[in-house]
Amino acid sequence: MEVVRVFVAGSIAFLVLSVLGEELTGLSPCNFPAIYNFGDSNSDTGGISAAFYPAGQPSGETFFHEPAGRGSDGRLIIDFIVKRLRLPYLSAYLDSIGASFRHGANFATGGSTIRQLNESFFVTGVSPFSLDIQIVQFDQFKTRTSNLYNQAKKHSHRRNLPRPQEFSKALYTFDIGQNDVAAGIRTMSNEQFRVVLPDIIDHLASAIQHLHEQGARTFWIHNTGPIGCLPVTQHYYHHPMPGILDQHGCLISQNEMAKEFNRQLKRRVTKLRAQLPGAALTYVDIFAAKYKLISNAKKQGFVDARSICCGYHEDYNHVWCGHKDKINGTEIYAGSCEDPSLYISWDGVHYTEAANHWIANHILNGSFTDPPVPITHACQKGQHV
Ligand SMILES: *[C@@H]1O[C@H](CO)[C@@H](O)[C@H](O)[C@H]1NC(C)=O
Ligand SMILES: *[C@@H]1O[C@H](CO)[C@@H](O)[C@H](O)[C@H]1NC(C)=O
Ligand SMILES: *[C@@H]1O[C@H](CO)[C@@H](O)[C@H](O)[C@H]1NC(C)=O
Secondary structure (H helix, E strand, O other): OOOOEEEEOOEEEEOOEEEOOEEEOOOOOOOOOOEEEEEOOOOOOOHHHHHOOOOOOOOOOOOOOOOOOOOOOOOOHHHHHHHHOOOOOOOEOOOOOOOOOOOEEEOOOOOOOOOOOOOOHHHHOOOOOOHHHHHHHHHHHHHHHHHHHHHOOOHHHHOOOOOHHHHHHOEEEEEOOHHHHHHHHHHOOHHHHHHHHHHHHHHHHHHHHHHHHOOOOEEEEEOOOOHHHOHHHHOOOOOOOOOOEOOOOOEHHHHHHHHHHHHHHHHHHHHHHHHOOOOEEEEEOHHHHHHHHHHOOOOOOOOOOOOEOOEEEEOOEEEEOOOEEEEOOEEEEOOOOOOHHHOOEOOOOOEOHHHHHHHHHHHOOOOOEEOOOOHHHOOOOHHHO
16 A cells, blocks of 8 residues: 655645555545535525525425425535535534534625625525625624533533534535526626626635634635536526537536636635645536536436426426426426436526536546645645645
8 A cells, every 4th residue: 555645846746546446635524513615505504495485396306205305306515515525414504493503604605796786685595694694694603602502501402502612623614606607697798797797706706814813724616617508597598599509508607707717716725825824725626527427418317408407498487496487378297307317407597416426526536626635635735745
């Protein structure tokens, strides 16, 4: 058993030897005791459902066999992350029923943006729990759970509380930005969006800096996915002009906005590595992972990436997954497809459990991350070797 790992000027030349099917990286895993997640519906495990209207049927049907506050038929990438780290599913901070925060909390809510957009949830679906609010909630969570923990007279009173000393050893994960890009698409030209992007990235960097001041050291930061490939978007373009779609049917200009967000985010993460002492920041190229899946759908055993499992989107009529509506005087229930495991898109916007599983398998071992470390080793920094 021999493992060689060489660090060159901050980048990692990485040699992994496989012995008896077991992957060795030469360094022991981080054993994260907890995860704190910040994000939107891509990683919401029940926040917006607890705060407003619960997710209804048929969401959750594949894995939880009932709606589980997730925008999918089953698990999300964050669920596969906790599984890989051998931790329990994350309770949503906003969920007061049956929650356990022993191993972390999830501050993500569907519709969240990085910047406050000052729009109503009831009009545009943008969540009032933007990233800065999620950070305020985290501060409150940390202070109040630590006080409760220290005051608890009985062991059983501590059961669902995080250990105060574990906050600094926890993994801090981010998957947010898609709704900022969506708002840009909705309200601005690409040029206008480029002008506001540095402010959006500043807000995300401030959140990371703030958590670092609070003792956080390990950050796992997803960039934003190919929003122009969301099948529902494509159903709003009936006779696309030549050249606006790429060879996989994705809207090029929308993906360009997401790519510009990602370029600026990546640059900022690199800068933060130099600015935050003792911090390990991993930048995760979710865009590349999702695009790889979409562009290889058939080869990976899925139907065409543009097909939607749950929802009715024909001609100019749209009935969202789980909803009913009258079309030409006939009531349509937009239910689920027969076999969600063959689809990439669950409801036109969110991914199926099968797709999330594929994406998780491809990012968690480090093949889409910078530096290329598996998530189990994300706490390690080059200079420590
Ligand atoms: C939202 O409102 C706040 C407070 O008025 C303001 O500071 C902020 O710039 C607004 N955000 C946007 C994106 O307009
Ligand atoms: C509704 O009517 C249009 C136009 O006649 C037709 O093309 C479409 O298939 C109809 N849709 C349903 C659900 O009956
Ligand atoms: C990571 O896992 C994926 C999916 O199993 C595989 O294709 C890829 O080669 C792996 N990468 C590394 C660096 O192990």
